[in-house]
Amino acid sequence: MRAGAPLRHARDCALAAFRTLFSPLIAEAATLRALLPRAEFDLSPAAVASWPGWGGEECPCCGDFTGEGASLTPALCPACTGTKPPFSARSLFPYEGPAGEAIRAIKYGRRTVPAGAMADRLRNDGILGRWAALFPGDFRPVVVPVPILPFKYLRRGFNLPSLLGDALARIAGWRCDLSLLERVSEKEPQAGLHGAERRRNVESAFRTARRRRELPADVVLVDDVFTSGATAVACANALKRGGTRNIVVLTVARAVLSRDRAPENR
Numbered sequence: 702m703r704a705g706a707p708l709r710h711a712r713d714c715a716l717a718a719f720r721t722l723f724s725p726l727i728a729e730a731a732t733l734r735a736l737l738p739r740a741e742f743d744l745s746p747a748a749v750a751s752w753p754g755w756g757g758e759e760c761p762c763c764g765d766f767t768g769e770g771a772s773l774t775p776a777l778c779p780a781c782t783g784t785k786p787p788f789s790a791r792s793l794f795p796y797e798g799p800a801g802e803a804i805r806a807i808k809y810g811r812r813t814v815p816a817g818a819m820a821d822r823l824r825n826d827g828i829l830g831r832w833a834a835l836f837p838g839d840f841r842p843v844v845v846p847v848p849i850l851p852f853k854y855l856r857r858g859f860n861l862p863s864l865l866g867d868a869l870a871r872i873a874g875w876r877c878d879l880s881l882l883e884r885v886s887e888k889e890p891q892a893g894l895h896g897a898e899r900r901r902n903v904e905s906a907f908r909t910a911r912r913r914r915e916l917p918a919d920v921v922l923v924d925d926v927f928t929s930g931a932t933a934v935a936c937a938n939a940l941k942r943g944g945t946r947n948i949v950v951l952t953v954a955r956a957v958l959s960r961d962r963a964p965e966n967r
């Protein structure tokens with residue numbers, strides 16, 4: 702029986718090494734499996750036009766979805782009551798239901814992007830609708846999409862915020878600058894990270910293109926999903942260091958963190 706002890710020890714060491722090596726991969730696979738969309742999900746322009754938008758309260762500063770009921774006098778969310786973010790932000794849909802499923806289908810299921818239909822909703826429901834106070838007639842911002850790392854672009858073949866930003870700029874008559882912001886790092890994928898981890902993960906991940914001497918004063922920063930705001934803050938700080946004064950963040954969807962939804966995406 703004594704001869705078995707070294708064998709058991711070797712087996713335990715091998716198992717421990719296996720777990721150390723493959724646990725992160727197994728955990729990531731589980732995360733991705735949970736994100737996989739239904740293959741038959743309808744992404745036609747008519748379907749996009751039918752997605753129910755958020756009709757509840759939103760923070761007048763960061764746009765956080767703060768309550769289910771509509772309010773005539775919206776109040777700042779607890780976070781903005783303390784320190785206001787370096788932008789105003791608005792989102793059309795909760796990151797659940799058809800809009801959430803659509804974004805997952807596009808990003809993880811490689812489905813065709815209905816960018817024009819989504820941009821139509823941003824303009825008609827938001828810019829010309831409930832967010833009109835943020836977009837006066839003489840507001841001529843430059844649209845800047847949140848960039849992804851080059852290797853992610855090569856893997857996916859597209860950057861959803863770029864497609865959305867380009868479509869939005871065309872229908873709004875604004876200029877779109879696809880290369881003003883650059884993503885230079887991402888220590889870990891944002892999916893699965895929480896609060897402070899997300900902030901640390903992206904706080905120095907963006908910079909403005911080195912050849913740009915003068916940045917636009919007004920920017921509409923476009924992203925697909927607003928989760929903790931960490932990405933938007935990192936982008937806004939990079940833009941403000943370069944001289945941009947006013948930033949409005951527009952996203953298609955927003956995680957309703959108060960309902961304990963698992964943070965996903967950037």
Ligand SMILES: [Zn+2]
Nearest residue numbers: 760763778781
């Ligand atoms: Zn807020």
